[in-house]
Amino acid sequence: MAYKKITVPEGSKITVNDDYSLNVPDHPIIPYIEGDGIGVDVSPVMLEVVDAAVSKAYAGTRKIAWMEVYAGEKATAVYDQDTWLPEETMNAFKEFAVGIKGPLTTPVGGGIRSLNVALRQELDLYVCQRPVRWFTGVPSPVKHPGDVDMVIYRENSEDIYAGIEWQAGSPEADKVIRFLKEEMGVTKIRFDTQCGIGIKPVSEAGTKRLVRRALQYAIDNDRESLTLVHKGNIMKFTEGAFKDWGYEVAKDEFGAQPLNGGPWMSFVNPNNGKQIVVKDVIADAMLQQILLRPAEYDVVATLNLNGDYISDALAAEVGGIGIAPGANLSDKVAIFEATHGTAPKYAGKDKVNPGSIILSAEMMLRHMGWLEAADLIIKGVEGAIAAKTVTYDFERLMEGAQLLSCSAFGKAIVKHM
Ligand SMILES: NC(=O)C1=CN([C@@H]2O[C@H](COP(=O)(O)OP(=O)(O)OC[C@H]3O[C@@H](n4cnc5c(N)ncnc54)[C@H](OP(=O)(O)O)[C@@H]3O)[C@@H](O)[C@H]2O)C=CC1
Ligand SMILES: O=C(O)CCC(=O)C(=O)O
Ligand SMILES: [Mg+2]
Secondary structure, eight states, X not given: OXXXXXXXXXXXXXXXXXXXXXXXXXXXXXXXXXXXXXXXXXXXXXXXXHHHHHHHHHTTSOOOEEEEOOOTHHHHHHSOTTOSSOHHHHHHHHHHOEEEEOOOOOOSSSSSOOHHHHHHHHTTOOEEEEEEEOOTTOOOSSSOGGGOEEEEXXXXXXXXGGOOEEOTTSHHHHHHHHHHHHTTOOOOOSSOSSOOEEOOOOOHHHHHHHHHHHHHHHHHTTOSEEEEEEOTTTSIIIIIHHHHHHHHHHHHHHOOEESTTSSSEEEEOTTXXXXXXXXXXXXXXXXXXXXXXXXXXXXXEEOHHHHHHHHHHXXXXXXXXXXXXXXXXXXXXXXXXXXXXXXXXXXXXXXXXOHXXXXXXXXXXXXXXXXXXXXXXXXXXXXHHHTTEEOHHHHTTSTTOEEOOHHHHHHHHHHTO
């Protein structure tokens, strides 16, 4: 494919087989978005750490050919002031199959819609996978942070994130309200003028493909349970249906049977004969449970907004969003991404924790099958934290720690590989 502003480096493409497995060459071209705000701080450190891990693991026989692609403020500088998410950025992720991105700014209440959400929707990256685990020594507000070891499977293409909403007082909002009242018999809109309207689509197909991936993950990674998190008591036909369809996939496709008469279920992991329990929890109770009884939860499948909240809340138990990684996955394309935002007050200060995007890159290496390099990153992060050489977010909560800049923390990770 010909690109206008993207320079394609020397290297080869990762390709995807019909069964969605990858063919990864020794010099894969990997597109990356630097990101707005603290993207300028964390992304270069991530590139340096990954290059060091790959070089150490494979003694020069493998090397990533990084290819910068643009989105957010940088795209408006490289293309034109109205181009926030260029078509060719999307094409590059499709063509090269595996990529990584820093955070992108989304204005609140008006202006452009989320570029992060747009990327997920355009590329149908329907899984947002966010593992949350504790590294020994990381400061935590809970007594036993080591009990937190969960993997969130957040539905990434539906729910109120679909962006179907109209501003209060707009002709569109008024028209929808009129339709609801006059044609659907709705009487419960408390104030029916100057009322914003949002729509929450949740489908059987969207739910089932997400839960299917989460259950397969539980099987492949020897996990004990999958919890469907929903607010189905209130939103019966969206969140409640998510729960029902989730159990249905477990039953119809994985052979799950009711436990003690249901609704919880279990099935046998075909890899090792162990039971995998499938259960559900209402979302507000879950936010309490993850603080009080985190050891009881393992893989979590949930809707888009719940997943956004739960992943940040869980991250806070194990060091904060500065260190929590994530991936956006379709069947064919994977974009790894920091879970935090652009933290504008810290932008360009070489201060923040680059751990989130570095650990996202670690997930990317694992996805590519470069396990030795991924293991080195974990070793480096563990070593830097154990030596108490950390960025401000950890240093302010740790006794006797040495405060490092963002880039110096990257170097400490490399030193401990
Ligand atoms: N995927 C994405 O690209 C995302 C983008 N965003 C966007 O980012 C912008 C800012 O959002 P905001 O709500 O302020 O959330 P942010 O995640 O940007 O920042 C909130 C706070 O989290 C802490 N934090 C964030 N990143 C780090 C880090 N790397 N190291 C250490 N601490 C960190 C800081 O806490 P403290 O002040 O205590 O030091 C910071 O003030 C918005 O436009 C939002 O839409 C938000 C989330 C995800
Ligand atoms: O797109 C955004 O601005 C926020 C997204 C977000 O919070 C997330 O993906 O966790
Ligand atoms: Mg979020």
